[in-house]
Amino acid sequence: MIRKRSGSIGVVTIICILITAFAFAAERASFGVMIKAVTAEYAQFIGLETPVGAYVVSTPATGDLRPGDVVLKVDDRIIKAPADLQEVARLHQPGDQVQLQIARGKERLQISYILKRVAVSPGMVRPGQPSRASAMAGSLSTIESSRFEQEVLKSDQPVLAYFYANWCAPCKMYLPIVREAGKQYPDVKIVGIDIDKSGDIVRRYGVSGILPTVILFNGGREVDKISRPSRIEQINELLAKTRSDNNEIEVFAAIGRGNWILQVAFIKNTQLIAARDATGTVHVWDYQRGALSKTYRAAVSGLSPNGSYAALADQSRTIVHIVDIAKQRQKSIRTQQFVEKLAISPLGTAVAGFGADHNGRFSVDIRNPDNRLIKSIPVDPATSPQSVMFVFSPDGAHFALSTLNKLEFFSTKSWTRETVVAMKGTAAVLQFTSDSKTVSIPGKDEGLIDLQGNKQRGSDGRVVVGRPDDRLAIADNGDNSFRLMSNASDGKGLRFAGHRAPINAGAASDEVPWLASGSSDGTVRLWDQATGREIAQFVDFGNGEWIVITKEGYYNSSARGHEYLKIRRGNKVYGIDQFYDVFYRPDIVLAKLKGENITGLVTLTVEEAIMNPPPAVKFLPVPSETGDPQVKVCYQIQSTGGGIGEVRLFQNGKLIKSDGFYRDVAAQSTIATMKLAQVDSKAVYQDMRSLTIKEKQSPGAHVLRAKSDSFDECVELETIAGENEISLTAFNAPNTVQSVMGTTRFISTRMPAAPHLYILAVGIDRYRDASINLKYAAKDARDFIARLADKAKTIYPPSNIHLTTLLNDQAGKRNIMAAIEKLAGQVKHGDGFIFFDASHGLLLQNQYYIVTSSFDGRLDKNVSLISSNEIVEMSKKIKALSQLYIFDTCHAGGVDNIVSGLYDARMSVLAKKMGLHIYASAGSVQTALDGYQGNGLYTHTLLAGLKNDKAVDKEGSGAVTVKSLGIYSKEMTMEISTKLGHPQTPVIINFGKDSKLFDVR
Missing domain, CATH: 2.30.42.10 (PDZ domain)
Structure with a gap:
């Protein structure tokens, strides 16, 4: 009706x-x-x-x-x-x-x-209005999506893209600043991009909310970004980066990939930072390990002032989950509202939700975790829902609500309204100061209002939560840098610079020396409060990928998080993956976040590495299709000023040729005389620090022959039936920075030979030095090879499955290397190869080592240790393009965050060098001796995956693959080890193409 x-x-x-x-x-x-x-x-x-x-x-x-x-x-x-x-x-x-x-x-x-x-206004249009002249017409050359690649990415000159909307007043206000700055840089092309006509570009480069936004492009890469450039100095600083004589070096997360950070807080008595962004996602970072700990996604969210609790509305907007972040406990309540906004008290005892009920009436409803309605506060219909702001005080004693023309204070003990304050308009931002005595409303003339309603002049700063005695606040300097104000100082003597957009939130803690900030550039950053130096930045890209990077360029990331990181030197921009071998170092990130001096660990800085830029690589044309068993592939490499070092050639992702080799550093350190059980994280780090000076001289590979500034080569490649993707990369002369990968493809029409599967399993319980004997390693090798071979019969004839098992006395270094040499003469391109090792492992002089059964107590690399460098050479000898290496190793010196971080770093670089898949799990001796249900813990999860194939095949593809088994084994190992009280996180690295292990039956 x-x-x-x-x-x-x-x-x-x-x-x-x-x-x-x-x-x-x-x-x-x-x-x-x-x-x-x-x-x-x-x-x-x-x-x-x-x-x-x-x-x-x-x-x-x-x-x-x-x-x-x-x-x-x-x-x-x-x-x-x-x-x-x-x-x-x-x-x-x-x-x-x-x-x-x-x-x-x-x-x-x-x-x-x-x-x-x-x-x-003439020409002023709203989103959705067609056939109107652009408001920018005549004042700025505008382009749309169809011309973006040609006009911007393929431009021969730097391009400054001005993202605007015709309904955006600041876009018109700041346009003259951009045009004026452009006159000083005639070699820079300036174009306008209407966000309402080029949504794909807007999404690609993360432009939203804050307009105008300018992005500088050069050579097809984004160089830098500024949101709302209000001063000509900001544009001049940006455009100065196009000058060839500008040698400034910056490391930054890919522009706009993160979402606006609105809240940050250190969670007390933990090593966690909680951050809430504009999409409703709550990110939980482990700031001591430098890693993303947990992500909570929601349609609407609220974060308590202390970061301990989150309120998360589901997609229906009627159910709210209350999460204790540190304990990872959750309760759910059902509301009678369509929730638009949320807030939660510091102890998680009250949740405030704003929205309309089924009758269309808006209110702020307060509920407890048992879903009891404590208070319902009607909201005047004249107040726009977007203008309703509310917040709990840090001490939890009060609740503030801002609506049209008024501010109200409530006691959370009785939920009575204590004070009503007349206010002009609405608050854009509403925050309690850290002492809980005053509300801060940036932008208002009388921006500080105490609980009794008394007003005083405030600032435009954002409250820093976590230090109630100092009443800290972050004040934006107008150029995306900020200063830190307190009761005692206006902060004008110290500038915190690094963010690419306005700063929205800050946090401090009595437990850590760092200051945290959150910005519309999507990053959370940690700062040294005393010096203003950036310690690290944390970015969650919202697609499961994340990265944590120090100012020196060392980083920890998810499997593909590094793909979103860039390095700029002057007007040149590089991807961080070009520096992967040197700068993927979770262990150094951890040390930096612990406040340690990392000078002794840093063999190379980004500044030093980039002084020798990588060469350019190019393939000569190859036939698009061939039936020949071999194809001649030629390529050219040209120095760009840094010389030419190691050249790596990959086929379908697997390393097939390189002209570099890795010379082990002489074992002259004190660690060489230690017992294996003494090689703990402290010893490993002392050893690495002693090697820093030596590695600074030549941290990368040694090349077989020196090259001039131009290098041409042709190789004969054995083809594999179907698509052949050939990739090429070359390093600079010091072998520290690699080029962008060059790629060419062709199709082989030759009939594929029936593939074979080769498995080499090594298991060592008994060593010449009996003091380090293990219990389950030999059984692990036997059980794994037997079960996988049985499962592999679903895709290989039994006669095509070849097994080699080396146990205990058979598994000395000489025998293992001899077995590899034998297999190298048998394995073909189209075959599969799997190497399994259960034994002691060792981190020594920045390398990973397998400890073979010939180990007699002396760390003699030539006799008893197989290094990661030797493993690389093994993989090159084995022709199979599909290879998996599994290392289930025990570390006698124990496994802590430092060891696991270094283990992750070395294994990841090893996998990338080989272009292969690696499963690696490092446990303590006690864990290895205890075992789990008759096997080592990690091998147990692998065997479970081989048995429970349907559980591994989550996507229902009908097959278990290298990637799916790796994911299953990692998740299961983490779950079981946490319950046992010995957390263990396997490293699963996938380079190259995924391969089928067996069919699900």
Whole structure:
């Protein structure tokens, strides 16, 4: 049933909040409301079958239309989307009367409207309006998606892209600054990109919310970014990076990939930082290990002032999960609202949710974790939902609510309203100061209001949570740097510079010396409060990938997180993966975050490495298709100023040729005389520090022959049936930075030979030095090779499965290397090769070693240790393009965060060098001796994966692959080891193509 209400509304139609007065030259009719699309979840909440209509975000002070209403029909015109309502307005004249059918909650109403006059700027358009001249026309060359690659990425000159919207007032305000700066740099092309016409570019480069945004491109790469450039000095500083004589070096996360960080907090008595972003995601970082610990995704979220608790609304917006972040415990409550905003108290005892009920009435409801409604605070319909702000005090004693023209304080003990303060307009930001005595409202003349309602002049700074005695605040300097203010200082003497967009949040703690900041550039950064130096930045890219990087360039990341990191030197931009071999060092990140001096661990800095840029590589043309068993592939390598070092050639991801070799550093350190059990993390690090000076001289590979500044070579490659992808990379002369990978492809039409599977399993319980004997390693090797061979019969004939097992006395270094030599003469390109090792492992002089059975107590590399360098040479000799290496090793010196971080670093670099897959798990001796259900723990999870194939094949592909088994074994090992009290996280690294291990039956 539809009820009628009469009334008229005269207002200004807008889509976005950004409004400013201009000199207008024309008028048009308007509905005068801010609108947006109706979501499927809201449609379901109010009883619509499909998400149709125009959702009303805000309305004028008079009239019957309310925020939350959905306009379904204008006269007889059905409104399916906001653009339809805009189109109706264009068909009418000011003063026309129309009938609106609306949905208000589950009620349906009909209202009479009179459209009013609205002045409009010539050429000013709203999103969805076609056929209007651009507001930027005549003042800026604009491009759209179809021309972006040609005009920007393939441009021969640097390009400054100005991202704007025609409805954005600051975009017009700051445009003259960009044009003026451009006059000083005539070699830089400046183009405009309308975000409403180029959504794909906007998403690709993470441009949203803060407009205008400028991004500098050079050579097809993004160089730098500034959001809302308000001063010409900012643009000049940006454009100065295009000068060839600019040798400034920066390391930065790929622009715009993260989301706005709105809150940060150190969680007390833990090593965790919690951060909440604009998408509702809560990121939990382990700031001591330098790793992402947990991610909570939600449609709407709130984070307690101390970071300990999160409130997370599910996609329906009616169920809220209350999470104790440190303990990872969760309770759920069901609301009667469509939740728009959330806040949670410091102890997680109260959750505040704002939204509309089924009758379309907005309120702030307070509930406890048992789902009891404690308090419901109605919100005046005249207040735009976007302007409703509320927050708990850090001590949990008070709750502040800001709506139109007023601020209210409530006691959380009785939930009585204690103070009402008159205020002009609404708050854009609402924060309690860290002492819980005052509310800060940046942007207001009297921006500090105490609990009694007394006002005093405040600042535009953002509150730093966590230190109640100092009342710290971050003040933006206007150039994306900030200063730190306190009760005792205005902070003007110290500048914290590094963020690429405004700073929104800050946190400190009595437990750590660092200051944390969160910015609209999507990063959380840690700073030294005394010096202003950046310690590290943390970025979650929202797709499961993340990275933590120190100012020196050393980083820890997820499997592909490094792909989003860039290094700029002057006007040249490099991908961090070009520095992977040297700079992927979770162990150094950990040491830096512990406050240690990492000078003794740093063999090379980014600044030093980039002084010798990598060469350029290029393939000569190859036939697109061939039936020949071999193909001649030729390539050219040209120095760009840093010389030419090692050259690596890959086929379908696997290393098949390199002209570098790795010379072991002479064992002259004290560690060489130690017992194996004494080689703990402290000894490993002391040893590494002693090697720093030696490695600075030549940290990379040694080449077989010196090269000039130009190098040409041809090689004969054995083809494999189907697609052959040949990749090439070359290092600079010191072998510290590699080139961008060059790639060529061809199809081989030759008939594939029947593939064979070769498995070499090594298991060592008994050593010449009996003091380090193990218990389950030999059994692990026997069990693994037997079970995998049986499963492999689903895709290989039994006669094509070849097994080699070396146990205990058979598994000395000489025998293992001899077995590899024998297999090298048998294994073909199309075959599969798996190497399994269960034994002691060792980190020594920045390398990983397998400790073979010939170990007699002396760390003699030639007799008893197989180094990671030798493993690389092994992989090159084995022709199979599909190879998997499994290391289930025990570390006699124990495994702590330092050892596991270094283990991760060395294994990952090893896998990348070989272009192969590696499973590696390092445990303590005690864990190895204890075992788990008759095997070593990690081997147990592998055997479980081989047995429970359907559980491994989560995607239902019908097969277990190298990647899927690795994921399963890692997750299961982490789960079991945590329960046992000895947390163990396997390193699973995948380079090259995935391979099928067996079919699911």
